[in-house]
Amino acid sequence: MIFDRPTSSELIKAVMDFLDTKIKDELPPHLAFKLRITNNVLGMVQREIDQGEQLSEEVIKVMSDVIKSDDLTTKELSNLIKNGDLDLSDEGLKNLLILLSKNKIAVDNPNYSTYKKLIK
């Protein structure tokens, strides 16, 4: 990347801090609620920038053991399940779906109760 610091992740963090410390208390309740959502969204973007590549690669690596295809994408995996090309009782498939779900929620909402329960 040719860009200087702050990195995109650091810029988002700065925006989140600003909204949280300077704006939050100025807002009426219905907008404060929207601000909380806004901050959640920025958190997702930050986590995707920071960890997205590694989390995706982990899934694709496991996927390559489960499906016999050069197209290692969630789209291809979806099609294979839909078309009955995979054994639904296969533990490898189940573990792949568990890993995929864990790695997605790790970016989208790592505070989600089921995720916290499962990584304990």
Added chain:
Amino acid sequence: MQEELASSLSKKLLEVGIEGKVSNLEPLTGGASKEIWKFEVSNAKQSIKMILRRGSGIEGPLAIKTADEARIQKEVIKVGAPVPIILAVSKSEEELGDSYIMHFVEGETIARKILRDEEYKKALPVLAYQCGEAIAKVHNVDIDNFSFLPNKPAEDQLEDLYATYQSFDQPSPVFEYAYLWLKEQDFSNFQESLVHGDFRLGNIIVNGEGLQSIIDWELAHIGNPLQDLGWVCGNSWRFGNNDKVVGGFGELEDLLEGYNSISKFQVNKEMVKCWQVFGTFRWGVICLIQAYAHLNGTINSIEKAAIGRRVSETEIDIVDLLFLGGE
């Protein structure tokens, strides 16, 4: 704008014989596609708090007409189900639009407050039983009165949800798996009932004593009553309290004990599981619908954008329920 609204409200209320000055109009955070206004009507004798619930005209494809929600509440109150008293109903072509006015019921709807605040500490242990009783009253009501509602068998809903999911071209391996799993389930053992369709914290009013009212009937339909029980037991509606299966506050045994004390149709624990999976898949598709309303440019909204990334919550709940012994 508020003066205009106040004048429309006074006129509508006068039609049903309620005279008074409308004041203290206050917007409340309602559902994603409804306007909710709290206000007061005062005359020489008294002052009454009321709620206006009004459709925006951009409801999702699953929602019924707002005025039809009022028709349902008028019926279920007759069999003792706890719902706010309807005062006036307005059709789309009237000045107020597709809406209704009802009594304001004191209490809380916000899930996180109900689950955390000291005020509701005594209500929480009895809430699951009360919810069971209340939704059983709804399910017991004679469905001949609801010919205006769509009939939605589980199999049809499943196909509709799957087709909706596919229309967005956002493939989910977990949804594909869940769809095939659900197709294998037996949904045939039930008694056709009025189904609320979104029975959970957020859509009930709770005070220190417990359940006061069931509100927000926009997803009501005729179908399988187990849908409401599976829905309120989905992790999506536990608000972080994963171990409290019913709505984040109660035990399934208590919900079913309350339910079976009233219901003509008796339900056991095992019957609820596939409806939890069904409900979780349904919520996932609703998240997609909302997110794509934003992405297609229908509504520009930060909430709707954010909800697209809640699909993954439903995916992890589905794998937990299907593969990891989740309850």
